[in-house]
Amino acid sequence: MAGEGLAVEVAGLKLRSPTMNASGVLGMSAPLLKRVYDSGAGAVVTKSLGPAARSGHINPTVIEVEGGILNAMGLPNPGIEGYLEELRELKGEGVPVVASFFATTVPEFQSDAKALARAGADALELNLSCPNVGGEPGMCAADALSVERVTRSVKQVVQIPVFVKLSPNVTDIAGIAVAAEKGGADAITAVNTLKAMAIDADFRRPVLSNVTGGLSGSAIKSVALRCVWEIAEVVKVPIIGCGGVSNWRDAIEYMLAGASAVEIGTAVMNHGFEVYGKVNDGVTRYLSDNGLGSVSEVVGLAHKR
Numbered sequence: 001m002a003g004e005g006l007a008v009e010v011a012g013l014k015l016r017s018p019t020m021n022a023s024g025v026l027g028m029s030a031p032l033l034k035r036v037y038d039s040g041a042g043a044v045v046t047k048s049l050g051p052a053a054r055s056g057h058i059n060p061t062v063i064e065v066e067g068g069i070l071n072a073m074g075l076p077n078p079g080i081e082g083y084l085e086e087l088r089e090l091k092g093e094g095v096p097v098v099a100s101f102f103a104t105t106v107p108e109f110q111s112d113a114k115a116l117a118r119a120g121a122d123a124l125e126l127n128l129s130c131p132n133v134g135g136e137p138g139m140c141a142a143d144a145l146s147v148e149r150v151t152r153s154v155k156q157v158v159q160i161p162v163f164v165k166l167s168p169n170v171t172d173i174a175g176i177a178v179a180a181e182k183g184g185a186d187a188i189t190a191v192n193t194l195k196a197m198a199i200d201a202d203f204r205r206p207v208l209s210n211v212t213g214g215l216s217g218s219a220i221k222s223v224a225l226r227c228v229w230e231i232a233e234v235v236k237v238p239i240i241g242c243g244g245v246s247n248w249r250d251a252i253e254y255m256l257a258g259a260s261a262v263e264i265g266t267a268v269m270n271h272g273f274e275v276y277g278k279v280n281d282g283v284t285r286y287l288s289d290n291g292l293g294s295v296s297e298v299v300g301l302a303h304k305r
């Protein structure tokens with residue numbers, strides 16, 4: 001469980017440890033997210049919720065590839081209204097909840113943000129970066145002005161911290177992060193999945209029904225780490241690292257690059273729910289072996305060359 005020095009504060013949110021689950025990987029249910037918390041995570045993150053229930057793409061939607069997982073779920077979710085009870089259940093168990101959500105229009109973003117805040121979410125994670133939808137206006141992580149506008153619109157209507165989750169599928173992620181910060185983002189989550197695909201040599205066709213999908217897992221760690229590094233060079237708000245973290249060393253590398261906390265997703269498939277506790281234990285050992293008193297002392301250290 002969380003040791004001394006493991007507690008972090010991310011955008012005013014006090015967390016007992018710097019680990020969270022990455023949105024989506026474990027689905028939705030309160031009992032599964034509770035297991036993430038019981039393993040030692042500082043908070044849990046819901047699968048991305050939208051204004052209406054949505055069934056997502058047809059199968060196959062998830063496959064294993066070299067170094068990770070390729071998904072094209074297509075934002076399946078019960079809709080915000082359909083999830084509020086689950087959210088309240090988690091809050092009833094004392095679990096800090098980051099509600100990930102997406103929408104298509106500014107009024108929808110605003111009303112969804114208000115509903116999630118009212119239901120007790122401790123923070124929001126604005127998902128502007130799903131790679132598996134065809135140009136829907138809410139998924140605007142490649143467009144700096146839209147990122148700024150949507151972020152500002154959400155910030156106008158809620159008091160809780162707003163994290164903005166960015167896409168690695170852009171030429172200048174630092175510029176997009178600056179736009180999110182200008183819009184009032186309290187933290188940046190970097191990054192969502194890397195757009196990718198798989199082809200079956202025997203069937204001679206793409207494996208996923210959606211043709212392309214989002215790659216997660218250790219295969220993307222170096223890319224995501226570079227994104228965190230570049231963002232840390234230009235923004236002041238905290239960064240939450242996400243992409244291929246499966247052990248404490250990965251987590252520390254992200255912190256050295258500038259992340260205040262990390263989200264762990266795909267690794268749960270190989271390492272089970274215990275991965276959060278194990279990463280926390282390793283981070284605690286690293287702190288004490290290096291004479292460091294807290295995670296915040298590690299954040300961004302690699303930039304001080």
Ligand code: RRO
Nearest residue numbers: 072073074075130132193214
């Ligand atoms: O549901 C998905 O297809 C999905 C989402 Br919302 C996302 O943000 N990232 C991803 O890889 N898949």
